[in-house]
Amino acid sequence: MTKPTESQDFIQPSLNGPSAKLEASLSLAIHEHRLLPGTKLGEDELCDIYSVSRTVVRTALQSLSHSQLVDLKRNRGAFVAQPTIREAREVFEARSLLEPRTAYSAAERMTDEALALLEAHIAAEHEALEAGKPGKALRLSGQFHVDISRIADQSTIAGFIERLVARSSLIIAIYWKRQSALCEKHAHHALVDAFRRRDGSDAEALMKSHLLDILTALDLRDISDPPSKLRDVLKP
Amino acid sequence: MTKPTESQDFIQPSLNGPSAKLEASLSLAIHEHRLLPGTKLGEDELCDIYSVSRTVVRTALQSLSHSQLVDLKRNRGAFVAQPTIREAREVFEARSLLEPRTAYSAAERMTDEALALLEAHIAAEHEALEAGKPGKALRLSGQFHVDISRIADQSTIAGFIERLVARSSLIIAIYWKRQSALCEKHAHHALVDAFRRRDGSDAEALMKSHLLDILTALDLRDISDPPSKLRDVLKP
DNA sequence: GTCTCTCAAATTGTATACAATACTGTGCAC
DNA sequence: GTGCACAGTATTGTATACAATTTGAGAGAC
Numbered sequence: 001m002t003k004p005t006e007s008q009d010f011i012q013p014s015l016n017g018p019s020a021k022l023e024a025s026l027s028l029a030i031h032e033h034r035l036l037p038g039t040k041l042g043e044d045e046l047c048d049i050y051s052v053s054r055t056v057v058r059t060a061l062q063s064l065s066h067s068q069l070v071d072l073k074r075n076r077g078a079f080v081a082q083p084t085i086r087e088a089r090e091v092f093e094a095r096s097l098l099e100p101r102t103a104y105s106a107a108e109r110m111t112d113e114a115l116a117l118l119e120a121h122i123a124a125e126h127e128a129l130e131a132g133k134p135g136k137a138l139r140l141s142g143q144f145h146v147d148i149s150r151i152a153d154q155s156t157i158a159g160f161i162e163r164l165v166a167r168s169s170l171i172i173a174i175y176w177k178r179q180s181a182l183c184e185k186h187a188h189h190a191l192v193d194a195f196r197r198r199d200g201s202d203a204e205a206l207m208k209s210h211l212l213d214i215l216t217a218l219d220l221r222d223i224s225d226p227p228s229k230l231r232d233v234l235k236p
Numbered sequence: 237m238t239k240p241t242e243s244q245d246f247i248q249p250s251l252n253g254p255s256a257k258l259e260a261s262l263s264l265a266i267h268e269h270r271l272l273p274g275t276k277l278g279e280d281e282l283c284d285i286y287s288v289s290r291t292v293v294r295t296a297l298q299s300l301s302h303s304q305l306v307d308l309k310r311n312r313g314a315f316v317a318q319p320t321i322r323e324a325r326e327v328f329e330a331r332s333l334l335e336p337r338t339a340y341s342a343a344e345r346m347t348d349e350a351l352a353l354l355e356a357h358i359a360a361e362h363e364a365l366e367a368g369k370p371g372k373a374l375r376l377s378g379q380f381h382v383d384i385s386r387i388a389d390q391s392t393i394a395g396f397i398e399r400l401v402a403r404s405s406l407i408i409a410i411y412w413k414r415q416s417a418l419c420e421k422h423a424h425h426a427l428v429d430a431f432r433r434r435d436g437s438d439a440e441a442l443m444k445s446h447l448l449d450i451l452t453a454l455d456l457r458d459i460s461d462p463p464s465k466l467r468d469v470l471k472p
Numbered sequence: 473g474t475c476t477c478t479c480a481a482a483t484t485g486t487a488t489a490c491a492a493t494a495c496t497g498t499g500c501a502c
Numbered sequence: 503g504t505g506c507a508c509a510g511t512a513t514t515g516t517a518t519a520c521a522a523t524t525t526g527a528g529a530g531a532c
Contacts, residue, residue: 016310017485043514053487056485062295066302074252075514090392101333122522131395156326156403157333158397167392253515259528279484290484311484311523 018052019059025050026060030080030171031142032135037082041070068167081170085220088171092215095164096208098157099145103191103207104200105152114136115195117138121147122188142189143171148207168214178218184213255295256289256374261286262296266305266316267378267405268316268371273318277306304403324407327453331400332444334393335381339443341388350387351431357383358424362431378405380424384443404450413455420449436445 026046029035046057061078063072073082082089106114121144128137140163149158187210194202252461262282265271297314307317309389311423342350357380364373378401385394423446430438 017484042512044512054458054514055486055488059298059486062298063302067298077494077514087392090390093390094392094396097337098333154326154329154402156323156330164392255516278482280482291516291518295516313484314526417477 019056022060033138039080041078092216096211100204100208102149102152103203106148107200107203110195175218176216244252255292258296267375275316277314325401333338336444338385339439342384343436343439347433361407411454
């Protein structure tokens with residue numbers, strides 16, 4: 001079984017080397033909402049900040065583009081991605097298709113070690129919150145989901161979930177409407193409890209409702225059409 | 237609704253430009269089994285063949301690596317990917333999780349136009365077979381699945397399916413054990429029939445059994461463990 | 473004949489230079 | 503005052519040069 005560890009890179013870097021390091025650093029910043037959607041990532045600026053050549057920057061940006069964290073616009077540059085409302089809905093639909101099943105599998109495959117790691121994970125999340133690091137807490141919150149998918153030991157689906165969680169981070173940055181911390185904290189505890197009991201059905205149901213809960217915290221109302229003409233609006 | 241057309245690139249190229257062209261060309265060759273798993277893709281050789289600089293080649297190879305069609309091995313080069321037996325199982329498991337649901341959605345969203353395109357697609361597939369182009373038929377066979385996912389109009393999941401179909405092409409190149417053409421030909425007809433009737437449940441069930449049929453045509457037997465020691469085997 | 477070591481060539485990783493495109497500010501016309 | 507055109511600069515796309523790593527062949531030792 002693949003052991004989830006916090007030291008594991010959040011998004012699998014392309015390969016070792018300076019570009020992988022840069023990619024990991026940018027990925028982390030995006031996940032922690034230090035880099036917000038729409039932010040322009042200029043090549044020369046990144047070269048300056050990280051003291052690497054443009055070659056390295058471009059490789060990292062391309063890789064981030066494939067992770068869908070960054071949009072590359074030809075001849076215009078790279079920008080932290082901005083998922084639309086439609087995409088937000090799709091992402092959570094895909095998550096609700098994949099993750100409950102994955103939670104079920106994880107419960108069936110659960111070991112004491114994996115359980116301890118999930119628990120340590122939740123503790124780290126709370127710690128980050130108390131230390132006034134909401135960005136880190138947010139990232140860890142998403143990582144919890146990725147860890148579950150890795151425990152389920154189906155790497156293809158885990159890869160998809162990883163991608164969906166990454167995309168979710170961007171969606172949350174744009175559309176989150178709650179004041180409180182991201183994932184309702186009892187939800188992760190309840191999941192771990194189901195895992196402790198190796199109760200797949202319970203885990204599946206909990207994951208489903210947990211995802212629904214996240215979805216309801218997003219403001220995905222259709223933006224109403226702008227008025228056709230100012231005259232129409234402003235006319236007495 | 238996104239209209240599936242055969243002229244659409246099989247794998248979404250990174251962006252326009254020479255690297256995107258090269259990527260599409262290599263992707264096509266891989267899908268048509270003209271480039272087989274394990275094949276080394278040397279940078280200079282590709283530069284020669286396609287008359288582009290190494291920059292373009294490297295960009296295309298990186299993108300193909302993200303599509304999981306190519307493995308980049310640091311300091312060693314790029315190789316057409318070779319999925320393991322385990323990965324093969326995972327890919328089809330993921331497909332059986334996603335595609336039946338997608339077929340259901342496609343049936344519900346079916347239009348006469350989309351239906352005509354699917355029918356044209358099957359015709360092109362048969363045509364390729366009769367013209368003695370099994371590689372093209374194979375590619376079109378996989379593309380049929382991608383087209384269905386696009387009709388379902390959930391682009392996030394369609395993206396995943398596209399990736400799974402790409403990976404399947406490699407798996408089939410390695411593990412296919414049937415003599416005949418790839419997808420049993422009646423299966424696609426039956427699916428189109430269900431779509432014509434807008435019968436989601438039937439489409440879902442047919443897709444499920446179709447995928448199971450493909451899976452059974454793959455030789456995914458565990459390779460038996462090699463003997464621990466030659467002495468153990470050879471001792472009289 | 474086989475194995476090991478060395479060296480040169482091949483290949484990949486990366487930096488830098490040049491080419492192409494987009495952006496912004498200024499000046500001019502209305 | 504506003505809008506448009508142009509020029510200069512910034513930025514991205516791509517080619518090429520240089521650096522680092524790998525591979526394979528040949529020679530020598532056993």
